Amino acid sequence: ALKQEVSELQQEMEESTKLLDTWEAFRKEILPTAMQSVQSAVKVEQKLVADLVEQMRDDPSALAALSDVQSDKPKLSLVFNMAGLSEDVIAKLSGVTGEEFVNPPSFRASIPFFDLTFTDQKDLEYCHFMMGCGQFPFEDHGDQCVVCCCDTAEKLYDLLEEHSDDVDISVLNLNMLESHSITGPRALVLTRPDMKSLLKKNSIDKVNKVVRIVLYLLKLHRDSIKN
Numbered sequence: 001a002l003k004q005e006v007s008e009l010q011q012e013m014e015e016s017t018k019l020l021d022t023w024e025a026f027r028k029e030i031l032p033t034a035m036q037s038v039q040s041a042v043k044v045e046q047k048l049v050a051d052l053v054e055q056m057r058d059d060p061s062a063l064a065a066l067s068d069v070q071s072d073k074p075k076l077s078l079v080f081n082m083a084g085l086s087e088d089v090i091a092k093l094s095g096v097t098g099e100e101f102v103n104p105p106s107f108r109a110s111i112p113f114f115d116l117t118f119t120d121q122k123d124l125e126y127c128h129f130m131m132g133c134g135q136f137p138f139e140d141h142g143d144q145c146v147v148c149c150c151d152t153a154e155k156l157y158d159l160l161e162e163h164s165d166d167v168d169i170s171v172l173n174l175n176m177l178e179s180h181s182i183t184g185p186r187a188l189v190l191t192r193p194d195m196k197s198l199l200k201k202n203s204i205d206k207v208n209k210v211v212r213i214v215l216y217l218l219k220l221h222r223d224s225i226k227n
Contacts, residue, residue, distance in 0.1 A: 052078045061132065063098025066090065076101055083127040089120050101128065122186040122194075129189050133225060145224035147217050150184030153177035159184070160213065167216040169198070171209040188221055190214050 052074040053165055055063060063079065064071035076098050080090045092114045101107055107128060111121055135141045141148060150156040156176045160167075176182075182190070190198075195210040 027184070055104040056131075061067065061097075061099040061102045065097045068097070074097075079131070080124075080127065083123070083130075085123060086120070089114075089116060089124065092116065092123075102131065104128075104132065117190075118197045119186065119192075121183050122141040122189055124205075125189040135225065141224070144161070145184075145221055147184040147188060147221045147224070150187075153180075153182050156182060156184050156187060162219075163216065166207055167213055169213060172213065187214060187217055 052063075056079075057072045062071040062073055063076040066077035068075075076096060077090050077094065079101075080093060085093075096107075100110070108125075111124065111133050117122065130141070143149060146159060148154075151160055154174060154177075157172070157177055160169045160172065163169075176198055180194075182198070190210070192211070193208055195207045195214075198210065199206050
């Protein structure tokens with residue numbers, strides 16, 4: 001029994017030695033190359049972002065469509081990526097140019113063509129809306145704006161309750177917001193048809209109350225930009 005235990009212990013030591021040798025080889029031979037690749041990728045990404053921001057400042061309408069392999073201009077898809085849109089949504093928008101995207105009437109009319117889910121559509125509209133406000137990239141704004149920082153329906157409803165003395169929110173409840181995944185950013189781009197769907201009733205009076213709520217949220221949003 002002792003001989004068997006010694007044999008098993010020797011085997012474990014040999015396996016441990018092999019594992020250490022493998023790690024040492026990885027550390028010396030593979031890891032440095034991998035780190036160089038990561039650093040190179042970071043530099044490329046930083047340049048892409050820098051070029052994008054510069055193009056956004058100069059002329060966002062010149063951003064190229066993702067499908068345009070000939071253009072050397074930054075791709076509009078980078079804007080969508082930084083806005084958090086999914087790969088599936090970005091693929092559906094691959095033919096959209098900066099010129100089309102920054103044209104409000106034309107682009108808004110085209111949105112149903114892309115067959116997006118309600119939440120994806122609202123996220124896209126929010127991205128479009130923020131570009132129109134001159135807020136890109138808008139990560140910092142999200143930290144400063146009491147509306148845009150509401151990344152869940154619950155946070156948005158909490159905000160509405162805090163301001164219930166200034167705006168009538170009786171027509172809404174948390175369940176309504178959660179059932180449609182209405183966050184602060186999505187609330188800013190709600191349309192009257194969206195509101196009718198949210199309320200599930202064709203009541204002009206109730207829709208008008210939601211309109212006033214959205215207008216109030218837009219005021220809070222604009223105030224955060226001024227500050």
